[in-house]
Amino acid sequence: MPDYPTAYDPARVLQHADFKILEDGTIPQRDTSKNVAAAYAPQAKLHLIEKPVPKPREGEVVVHVRATGICGSDCHFWKHGRIGDSMVVSNTCGAGHESAGEVYEVGPGVEGLKKGDRVALEAGLPCGECEICRIGRYNACPDVVFFSTPPYHGMLTRYHAHPASWVHRLPDSISFEEGALLEPLVVALAGIERAGLRLGDPLLICGAGPIGLISLLAARAAGATPIVITDIAQSRLDVAKQLVPGVKTVLVERGIEPKDVAAKIKKEAGLSLGLSVALECSGVESSVQTAVYASKFGGTVFVIGAGKDFQSLPFMHMSVNEIDLKFQYRYANQYPKAIRLVEAGLINLKPLVTHRFTLETAIEAFETAVDVTRGAIKVQIHDDAL
Ligand SMILES: NC(=O)c1ccc[n+]([C@@H]2O[C@H](COP(=O)([O-])OP(=O)(O)OC[C@H]3O[C@@H](n4cnc5c(N)ncnc54)[C@H](O)[C@@H]3O)[C@@H](O)[C@H]2O)c1
Ligand SMILES: OC[C@H](O)C(O)[C@@H](O)CO
Numbered sequence: 223m224p225d226y227p228t229a230y231d232p233a234r235v236l237q238h239a240d241f242k243i244l245e246d247g248t249i250p251q252r253d254t255s256k257n258v259a260a261a262y263a264p265q266a267k268l269h270l271i272e273k274p275v276p277k278p279r280e281g282e283v284v285v286h287v288r289a290t291g292i293c294g295s296d297c298h299f300w301k302h303g304r305i306g307d308s309m310v311v312s313n314t315c316g317a318g319h320e321s322a323g324e325v326y327e328v329g330p331g332v333e334g335l336k337k338g339d340r341v342a343l344e345a346g347l348p349c350g351e352c353e354i355c356r357i358g359r360y361n362a363c364p365d366v367v368f369f370s371t372p373p374y375h376g377m378l379t380r381y382h383a384h385p386a387s388w389v390h391r392l393p394d395s396i397s398f399e400e401g402a403l404l405e406p407l408v409v410a411l412a413g414i415e416r417a418g419l420r421l422g423d424p425l426l427i428c429g430a431g432p433i434g435l436i437s438l439l440a441a442r443a444a445g446a447t448p449i450v451i452t453d454i455a456q457s458r459l460d461v462a463k464q465l466v467p468g469v470k471t472v473l474v475e476r477g478i479e480p481k482d483v484a485a486k487i488k489k490e491a492g493l494s495l496g497l498s499v500a501l502e503c504s505g506v507e508s509s510v511q512t513a514v515y516a517s518k519f520g521g522t523v524f525v526i527g528a529g530k531d532f533q534s535l536p537f538m539h540m541s542v543n544e545i546d547l548k549f550q551y552r553y554a555n556q557y558p559k560a561i562r563l564v565e566a567g568l569i570n571l572k573p574l575v576t577h578r579f580t581l582e583t584a585i586e587a588f589e590t591a592v593d594v595t596r597g598a599i600k601v602q603i604h605d606d607a608l
Protein backbone atom coordinates (compact mmCIF):
# COMPACT_ATOMS: atom_id res chain seq x y z
CA MET A 223 0.00 0.00 0.00
CA PRO A 224 1.42 3.39 -0.89
CA ASP A 225 1.94 5.72 2.02
CA TYR A 226 0.10 8.91 1.23
CA PRO A 227 -2.57 9.93 3.69
CA THR A 228 -3.74 13.34 2.53
CA ALA A 229 -7.42 14.21 2.04
CA TYR A 230 -7.13 17.92 1.27
CA ASP A 231 -10.11 19.80 2.58
CA PRO A 232 -11.95 21.25 -0.46
CA ALA A 233 -13.36 24.00 1.75
CA ARG A 234 -9.88 25.53 1.67
CA VAL A 235 -10.28 26.90 -1.86
CA LEU A 236 -9.41 30.60 -1.63
CA GLN A 237 -12.37 32.89 -2.22
CA HIS A 238 -12.13 36.39 -3.69
CA ALA A 239 -12.44 37.94 -0.25
CA ASP A 240 -9.34 36.01 0.87
CA PHE A 241 -6.91 37.79 -1.45
CA LYS A 242 -6.22 41.23 -2.90
CA ILE A 243 -5.56 41.80 -6.59
CA LEU A 244 -2.59 44.17 -6.91
CA GLU A 245 -2.82 47.02 -9.37
CA ASP A 246 -1.92 45.80 -12.86
CA GLY A 247 1.26 47.25 -14.33
CA THR A 248 2.94 48.00 -11.00
CA ILE A 249 5.89 46.06 -9.64
CA PRO A 250 5.69 45.88 -5.84
CA GLN A 251 8.78 46.08 -3.62
CA ARG A 252 9.95 42.68 -2.41
CA ASP A 253 8.64 42.24 1.12
CA THR A 254 9.00 38.75 2.58
CA SER A 255 6.16 39.36 5.04
CA LYS A 256 3.79 39.46 2.06
CA ASN A 257 2.49 36.35 0.33
CA VAL A 258 2.51 37.51 -3.28
CA ALA A 259 1.35 35.11 -6.02
CA ALA A 260 0.69 35.16 -9.76
CA ALA A 261 -2.84 34.26 -10.81
CA TYR A 262 -4.81 33.79 -14.00
CA ALA A 263 -8.33 35.13 -14.28
CA PRO A 264 -11.20 34.96 -16.80
CA GLN A 265 -10.89 37.01 -20.03
CA ALA A 266 -7.22 36.09 -20.44
CA LYS A 267 -6.09 38.19 -17.47
CA LEU A 268 -3.05 37.65 -15.33
CA HIS A 269 -2.55 39.43 -12.01
CA LEU A 270 -0.26 39.59 -9.04
CA ILE A 271 -2.32 38.91 -5.94
CA GLU A 272 -1.58 39.08 -2.23
CA LYS A 273 -2.84 36.20 -0.07
CA PRO A 274 -2.60 35.53 3.65
CA VAL A 275 0.53 33.68 4.78
CA PRO A 276 -0.87 30.18 5.44
CA LYS A 277 -0.57 28.42 8.79
CA PRO A 278 0.26 24.72 8.56
CA ARG A 279 -2.53 22.38 9.61
CA GLU A 280 -2.09 18.88 11.03
CA GLY A 281 0.35 16.95 8.84
CA GLU A 282 1.35 19.99 6.79
CA VAL A 283 4.37 22.15 6.26
CA VAL A 284 4.40 25.70 4.97
CA VAL A 285 7.09 26.00 2.33
CA HIS A 286 8.88 29.19 1.33
CA VAL A 287 8.79 28.57 -2.43
CA ARG A 288 12.18 29.47 -3.90
CA ALA A 289 11.79 28.43 -7.54
CA THR A 290 8.80 27.79 -9.78
CA GLY A 291 8.80 27.02 -13.49
CA ILE A 292 6.13 28.24 -15.86
CA CYS A 293 4.48 25.31 -17.66
CA GLY A 294 2.71 25.50 -21.01
CA SER A 295 -0.51 24.66 -19.16
CA ASP A 296 -0.13 27.77 -16.95
CA CYS A 297 0.10 29.85 -20.13
CA HIS A 298 -2.84 27.95 -21.59
CA PHE A 299 -5.03 28.66 -18.55
CA TRP A 300 -4.03 32.33 -18.80
CA LYS A 301 -4.56 32.77 -22.54
CA HIS A 302 -7.42 30.32 -23.21
CA GLY A 303 -9.09 30.03 -19.80
CA ARG A 304 -9.43 26.26 -19.93
CA ILE A 305 -7.81 22.93 -20.65
CA GLY A 306 -10.39 20.54 -22.04
CA ASP A 307 -13.91 20.64 -20.63
CA SER A 308 -13.23 19.94 -17.00
CA MET A 309 -10.49 22.45 -16.14
CA VAL A 310 -11.90 25.96 -16.48
CA VAL A 311 -10.70 29.31 -15.11
CA SER A 312 -14.02 30.66 -13.85
CA ASN A 313 -12.45 32.69 -11.01
CA THR A 314 -9.03 34.16 -10.31
CA CYS A 315 -6.75 31.19 -9.65
CA GLY A 316 -3.07 31.09 -8.66
CA ALA A 317 -0.67 29.55 -11.20
CA GLY A 318 2.32 27.23 -10.82
CA HIS A 319 2.87 23.53 -10.22
CA GLU A 320 6.64 23.19 -10.82
CA SER A 321 8.03 24.28 -7.46
CA ALA A 322 10.76 23.73 -4.91
CA GLY A 323 11.59 25.59 -1.74
CA GLU A 324 12.48 25.33 1.91
CA VAL A 325 10.35 24.38 4.87
CA TYR A 326 9.31 27.58 6.64
CA GLU A 327 6.98 26.23 9.31
CA VAL A 328 6.16 22.70 10.43
CA GLY A 329 2.60 21.81 11.44
CA PRO A 330 1.45 19.51 14.24
CA GLY A 331 2.06 15.80 13.76
CA VAL A 332 4.77 16.18 11.12
CA GLU A 333 7.80 14.00 11.66
CA GLY A 334 11.09 13.98 9.81
CA LEU A 335 10.95 17.55 8.46
CA LYS A 336 12.21 20.73 10.07
CA LYS A 337 12.44 24.43 9.22
CA GLY A 338 15.05 25.01 6.52
CA ASP A 339 14.78 21.55 4.90
CA ARG A 340 14.97 21.77 1.12
CA VAL A 341 12.11 20.11 -0.74
CA ALA A 342 10.39 19.68 -4.10
CA LEU A 343 6.61 19.90 -4.01
CA GLU A 344 4.44 17.31 -5.75
CA ALA A 345 1.49 19.38 -6.99
CA GLY A 346 -1.20 16.69 -7.08
CA LEU A 347 -2.80 15.53 -3.83
CA PRO A 348 -4.97 12.44 -4.32
CA CYS A 349 -7.49 11.25 -1.75
CA GLY A 350 -5.28 8.29 -0.86
CA GLU A 351 -8.25 6.03 -0.22
CA CYS A 352 -10.17 5.32 -3.42
CA GLU A 353 -9.68 2.19 -5.51
CA ILE A 354 -7.38 4.01 -7.92
CA CYS A 355 -5.22 5.44 -5.17
CA ARG A 356 -5.00 1.99 -3.60
CA ILE A 357 -3.49 0.49 -6.73
CA GLY A 358 -0.94 3.32 -6.83
CA ARG A 359 -2.19 5.06 -9.99
CA TYR A 360 -3.03 8.11 -7.97
CA ASN A 361 -2.79 10.56 -10.90
CA ALA A 362 -6.24 9.27 -11.87
CA CYS A 363 -7.82 9.85 -8.45
CA PRO A 364 -11.22 11.46 -9.14
CA ASP A 365 -10.81 13.66 -6.08
CA VAL A 366 -7.26 14.81 -6.77
CA VAL A 367 -6.42 18.39 -5.83
CA PHE A 368 -3.87 19.62 -8.33
CA PHE A 369 -2.48 22.99 -7.31
CA SER A 370 -2.82 25.53 -10.16
CA THR A 371 -5.70 23.66 -11.80
CA PRO A 372 -8.83 25.67 -10.95
CA PRO A 373 -10.18 26.08 -8.37
CA TYR A 374 -7.01 25.22 -6.42
CA HIS A 375 -4.51 28.05 -6.33
CA GLY A 376 -1.01 27.09 -7.40
CA MET A 377 2.45 27.20 -5.94
CA LEU A 378 3.74 30.28 -7.77
CA THR A 379 3.58 32.14 -4.51
CA ARG A 380 5.93 32.95 -1.64
CA TYR A 381 4.40 30.76 1.09
CA HIS A 382 2.46 27.60 0.34
CA ALA A 383 0.91 25.05 2.74
CA HIS A 384 1.44 21.45 1.61
CA PRO A 385 0.94 18.00 3.15
CA ALA A 386 4.30 16.80 4.45
CA SER A 387 3.67 13.43 2.77
CA TRP A 388 3.72 15.13 -0.65
CA VAL A 389 7.00 16.98 -0.37
CA HIS A 390 10.19 15.30 -1.53
CA ARG A 391 13.40 16.10 0.30
CA LEU A 392 16.16 17.40 -1.97
CA PRO A 393 19.78 16.36 -1.51
CA ASP A 394 22.24 19.26 -1.16
CA SER A 395 23.53 18.65 -4.70
CA ILE A 396 20.14 19.53 -6.24
CA SER A 397 19.41 23.26 -6.41
CA PHE A 398 15.95 24.79 -6.01
CA GLU A 399 16.05 25.55 -9.73
CA GLU A 400 16.60 21.87 -10.54
CA GLY A 401 14.11 20.89 -7.83
CA ALA A 402 11.42 22.83 -9.70
CA LEU A 403 12.46 21.16 -12.97
CA LEU A 404 11.77 17.77 -11.42
CA GLU A 405 8.08 18.29 -12.27
CA PRO A 406 8.45 18.25 -16.07
CA LEU A 407 11.03 15.48 -15.57
CA VAL A 408 8.50 13.29 -13.77
CA VAL A 409 6.07 13.81 -16.66
CA ALA A 410 8.74 12.49 -19.04
CA LEU A 411 9.71 9.63 -16.73
CA ALA A 412 6.11 8.52 -16.36
CA GLY A 413 5.82 8.49 -20.16
CA ILE A 414 9.04 6.57 -20.67
CA GLU A 415 8.06 4.00 -18.07
CA ARG A 416 4.60 3.39 -19.52
CA ALA A 417 5.84 3.48 -23.12
CA GLY A 418 8.01 0.46 -22.28
CA LEU A 419 11.16 2.03 -23.75
CA ARG A 420 14.12 -0.36 -23.52
CA LEU A 421 17.89 -0.15 -23.92
CA GLY A 422 18.78 0.20 -27.59
CA ASP A 423 15.27 1.06 -28.77
CA PRO A 424 15.16 3.51 -31.69
CA LEU A 425 13.07 6.45 -30.47
CA LEU A 426 11.23 9.35 -32.05
CA ILE A 427 10.44 12.44 -29.96
CA CYS A 428 7.95 14.84 -31.56
CA GLY A 429 8.23 18.41 -30.29
CA ALA A 430 11.32 19.95 -28.68
CA GLY A 431 9.66 22.08 -26.01
CA PRO A 432 10.59 21.54 -22.36
CA ILE A 433 8.72 18.20 -22.20
CA GLY A 434 10.30 16.91 -25.45
CA LEU A 435 13.77 18.10 -24.43
CA ILE A 436 13.54 16.61 -20.95
CA SER A 437 12.22 13.38 -22.51
CA LEU A 438 15.29 13.49 -24.74
CA LEU A 439 17.62 13.75 -21.73
CA ALA A 440 15.77 10.96 -19.94
CA ALA A 441 15.62 8.69 -23.01
CA ARG A 442 19.32 9.11 -23.60
CA ALA A 443 19.94 8.11 -19.97
CA ALA A 444 17.63 5.13 -20.56
CA GLY A 445 19.78 3.98 -23.48
CA ALA A 446 17.47 4.67 -26.42
CA THR A 447 19.37 4.82 -29.71
CA PRO A 448 19.17 6.30 -32.27
CA ILE A 449 16.97 9.18 -31.14
CA VAL A 450 15.31 11.48 -33.68
CA ILE A 451 13.58 14.67 -32.52
CA THR A 452 11.25 16.90 -34.55
CA ASP A 453 10.00 20.45 -34.23
CA ILE A 454 8.64 23.23 -36.43
CA ALA A 455 11.23 25.62 -34.92
CA GLN A 456 14.88 25.19 -35.90
CA SER A 457 15.92 27.09 -32.75
CA ARG A 458 14.42 24.35 -30.56
CA LEU A 459 16.14 21.62 -32.60
CA ASP A 460 19.41 23.52 -32.08
CA VAL A 461 18.83 23.37 -28.33
CA ALA A 462 18.22 19.61 -28.62
CA LYS A 463 21.58 19.24 -30.40
CA GLN A 464 23.36 21.24 -27.70
CA LEU A 465 21.82 19.08 -24.98
CA VAL A 466 22.44 15.73 -26.69
CA PRO A 467 24.90 16.14 -29.56
CA GLY A 468 24.18 12.67 -30.93
CA VAL A 469 20.47 13.33 -31.47
CA LYS A 470 19.20 13.47 -35.05
CA THR A 471 16.88 16.35 -35.86
CA VAL A 472 14.09 16.74 -38.40
CA LEU A 473 12.58 20.16 -39.07
CA VAL A 474 8.85 19.87 -39.78
CA GLU A 475 8.11 22.33 -42.56
CA ARG A 476 4.68 23.80 -43.10
CA GLY A 477 2.58 21.96 -45.70
CA ILE A 478 4.59 18.72 -45.67
CA GLU A 479 2.43 15.60 -45.30
CA PRO A 480 2.88 13.45 -42.17
CA LYS A 481 3.90 10.46 -44.35
CA ASP A 482 6.70 12.51 -45.91
CA VAL A 483 7.91 13.78 -42.54
CA ALA A 484 7.89 10.15 -41.34
CA ALA A 485 9.99 9.13 -44.35
CA LYS A 486 12.60 11.77 -43.40
CA ILE A 487 12.59 10.54 -39.80
CA LYS A 488 13.17 6.91 -40.87
CA LYS A 489 15.94 8.04 -43.20
CA GLU A 490 17.66 10.03 -40.43
CA ALA A 491 17.40 7.00 -38.13
CA GLY A 492 18.69 4.71 -40.88
CA LEU A 493 15.72 2.42 -40.27
CA SER A 494 13.55 1.86 -43.31
CA LEU A 495 11.10 -0.27 -41.31
CA GLY A 496 10.50 2.45 -38.73
CA LEU A 497 11.22 3.20 -35.08
CA SER A 498 10.13 1.24 -31.99
CA VAL A 499 8.70 4.01 -29.84
CA ALA A 500 7.48 7.55 -30.46
CA LEU A 501 7.03 9.98 -27.57
CA GLU A 502 4.67 12.59 -28.92
CA CYS A 503 5.29 15.83 -27.00
CA SER A 504 3.35 18.44 -28.98
CA GLY A 505 -0.23 17.15 -29.08
CA VAL A 506 -0.56 18.47 -32.65
CA GLU A 507 -2.74 16.22 -34.84
CA SER A 508 -0.37 16.07 -37.83
CA SER A 509 2.49 15.25 -35.48
CA VAL A 510 0.60 12.31 -33.94
CA GLN A 511 -0.04 11.09 -37.49
CA THR A 512 3.66 11.49 -38.30
CA ALA A 513 4.54 9.43 -35.23
CA VAL A 514 2.23 6.66 -36.45
CA TYR A 515 3.80 6.57 -39.93
CA ALA A 516 7.32 6.61 -38.47
CA SER A 517 6.62 3.54 -36.30
CA LYS A 518 7.65 0.01 -37.19
CA PHE A 519 5.30 -2.97 -37.08
CA GLY A 520 4.36 -3.47 -33.41
CA GLY A 521 5.68 -0.04 -32.41
CA THR A 522 4.21 2.24 -29.77
CA VAL A 523 3.03 5.81 -30.21
CA PHE A 524 2.95 7.34 -26.78
CA VAL A 525 1.23 10.71 -26.50
CA ILE A 526 2.26 13.09 -23.74
CA GLY A 527 1.23 16.28 -25.59
CA ALA A 528 -2.19 17.78 -25.02
CA GLY A 529 -4.10 18.82 -28.15
CA LYS A 530 -7.46 19.13 -29.86
CA ASP A 531 -10.37 17.22 -28.35
CA PHE A 532 -10.99 15.26 -31.55
CA GLN A 533 -8.19 14.11 -33.86
CA SER A 534 -8.11 11.76 -36.84
CA LEU A 535 -5.67 8.89 -37.05
CA PRO A 536 -4.34 6.64 -39.87
CA PHE A 537 -6.65 3.97 -38.49
CA MET A 538 -6.02 1.11 -40.93
CA HIS A 539 -2.29 1.78 -41.09
CA MET A 540 -2.24 1.34 -37.32
CA SER A 541 -4.38 -1.74 -37.54
CA VAL A 542 -2.33 -3.63 -40.12
CA ASN A 543 0.91 -2.59 -38.39
CA GLU A 544 -0.26 -3.41 -34.84
CA ILE A 545 0.76 0.04 -33.66
CA ASP A 546 -0.19 0.69 -30.04
CA LEU A 547 -1.44 4.14 -29.10
CA LYS A 548 -1.06 5.15 -25.45
CA PHE A 549 -1.38 8.34 -23.43
CA GLN A 550 0.05 9.92 -20.29
CA TYR A 551 -1.89 12.02 -17.81
CA ARG A 552 0.35 13.68 -15.26
CA TYR A 553 2.33 11.11 -13.21
CA ALA A 554 2.45 8.80 -10.24
CA ASN A 555 5.35 7.47 -8.16
CA GLN A 556 8.05 9.23 -10.18
CA TYR A 557 9.59 11.87 -7.87
CA PRO A 558 11.95 9.57 -5.91
CA LYS A 559 13.27 8.14 -9.19
CA ALA A 560 13.72 11.62 -10.68
CA ILE A 561 15.70 12.78 -7.64
CA ARG A 562 17.96 9.71 -7.86
CA LEU A 563 18.61 10.29 -11.56
CA VAL A 564 19.51 13.96 -11.11
CA GLU A 565 21.55 13.33 -7.97
CA ALA A 566 23.54 10.62 -9.75
CA GLY A 567 24.28 13.00 -12.62
CA LEU A 568 22.49 10.82 -15.19
CA ILE A 569 20.18 13.70 -16.13
CA ASN A 570 21.38 17.31 -16.13
CA LEU A 571 18.40 19.65 -16.06
CA LYS A 572 20.38 22.86 -15.53
CA PRO A 573 20.68 24.03 -19.17
CA LEU A 574 16.90 24.13 -19.60
CA VAL A 575 16.37 27.31 -17.60
CA THR A 576 16.81 30.20 -20.01
CA HIS A 577 15.10 33.04 -18.11
CA ARG A 578 14.80 33.92 -14.42
CA PHE A 579 12.48 36.48 -12.79
CA THR A 580 11.57 37.57 -9.28
CA LEU A 581 8.13 36.91 -7.82
CA GLU A 582 7.32 40.61 -8.11
CA THR A 583 8.07 40.51 -11.87
CA ALA A 584 6.14 37.29 -12.49
CA ILE A 585 3.88 38.96 -15.07
CA GLU A 586 6.92 39.71 -17.25
CA ALA A 587 8.01 36.10 -16.76
CA PHE A 588 4.73 34.90 -18.27
CA GLU A 589 5.00 37.39 -21.13
CA THR A 590 8.48 36.05 -21.84
CA ALA A 591 7.29 32.45 -21.77
CA VAL A 592 4.68 33.06 -24.49
CA ASP A 593 6.79 35.34 -26.71
CA VAL A 594 8.42 33.05 -29.29
CA THR A 595 10.91 35.77 -30.25
CA ARG A 596 12.49 35.59 -26.75
CA GLY A 597 13.75 32.03 -27.32
CA ALA A 598 12.68 30.79 -23.91
CA ILE A 599 12.81 27.13 -23.03
CA LYS A 600 12.02 27.15 -19.32
CA VAL A 601 11.18 30.40 -17.58
CA GLN A 602 11.44 30.30 -13.80
CA ILE A 603 10.45 32.62 -10.98
CA HIS A 604 12.85 32.72 -8.05
CA ASP A 605 12.41 34.14 -4.58
CA ASP A 606 15.94 34.04 -3.27
CA ALA A 607 17.18 35.07 0.13
CA LEU A 608 18.57 38.60 -0.05
N1 LIG B 1 0.37 14.51 -20.33
C1 LIG B 1 0.66 15.33 -19.35
O1 LIG B 1 0.40 15.07 -18.20
C2 LIG B 1 1.35 16.59 -19.67
C3 LIG B 1 2.10 17.25 -18.70
C4 LIG B 1 2.79 18.40 -19.07
C5 LIG B 1 2.67 18.91 -20.35
N2 LIG B 1 1.87 18.25 -21.24
C6 LIG B 1 1.72 18.71 -22.62
O2 LIG B 1 2.89 18.34 -23.31
C7 LIG B 1 3.07 19.21 -24.43
C8 LIG B 1 4.49 19.75 -24.44
O3 LIG B 1 4.71 20.60 -23.34
P1 LIG B 1 5.84 21.73 -23.46
O4 LIG B 1 5.88 22.43 -22.16
O5 LIG B 1 7.09 21.11 -23.98
O6 LIG B 1 5.14 22.66 -24.56
P2 LIG B 1 5.71 23.54 -25.76
O7 LIG B 1 4.54 24.16 -26.40
O8 LIG B 1 6.81 24.41 -25.26
O9 LIG B 1 6.38 22.48 -26.76
C9 LIG B 1 5.73 21.93 -27.84
C10 LIG B 1 6.72 21.91 -28.98
O10 LIG B 1 6.10 21.25 -30.09
C11 LIG B 1 6.49 21.94 -31.26
N3 LIG B 1 5.57 21.62 -32.37
C12 LIG B 1 4.44 22.27 -32.75
N4 LIG B 1 3.91 21.68 -33.83
C13 LIG B 1 4.71 20.64 -34.14
C14 LIG B 1 4.70 19.66 -35.17
N5 LIG B 1 3.73 19.63 -36.09
N6 LIG B 1 5.67 18.74 -35.17
C15 LIG B 1 6.66 18.76 -34.26
N7 LIG B 1 6.74 19.67 -33.27
C16 LIG B 1 5.77 20.60 -33.21
C17 LIG B 1 6.49 23.40 -30.85
O11 LIG B 1 7.23 24.21 -31.74
C18 LIG B 1 7.11 23.32 -29.45
O12 LIG B 1 8.51 23.46 -29.48
C19 LIG B 1 1.99 20.28 -24.30
O13 LIG B 1 0.91 19.93 -25.12
C20 LIG B 1 1.60 20.19 -22.84
O14 LIG B 1 0.29 20.65 -22.61
C21 LIG B 1 1.22 17.12 -20.94
O1 LIG C 1 2.60 19.06 -15.56
C1 LIG C 1 1.28 18.77 -15.25
C2 LIG C 1 0.36 19.36 -16.27
O2 LIG C 1 0.78 20.57 -16.76
C3 LIG C 1 -1.05 19.40 -15.72
O3 LIG C 1 -1.62 18.14 -15.85
C4 LIG C 1 -1.93 20.38 -16.44
O4 LIG C 1 -1.79 20.19 -17.82
C5 LIG C 1 -3.37 20.33 -16.08
O5 LIG C 1 -3.56 20.48 -14.73
Ligand SMILES: [Zn+2]
Binds near residue numbers: 293294295319
Ligand atom coordinates in the same frame (compact mmCIF):
# COMPACT_ATOMS: atom_id res chain seq x y z
ZN1 LIG D 1 2.80 21.17 -16.20
Ligand SMILES: [Zn+2]
Binds near residue numbers: 348349352353365366
Ligand atom coordinates in the same frame (compact mmCIF):
# COMPACT_ATOMS: atom_id res chain seq x y z
ZN1 LIG E 1 -8.20 8.68 -4.69
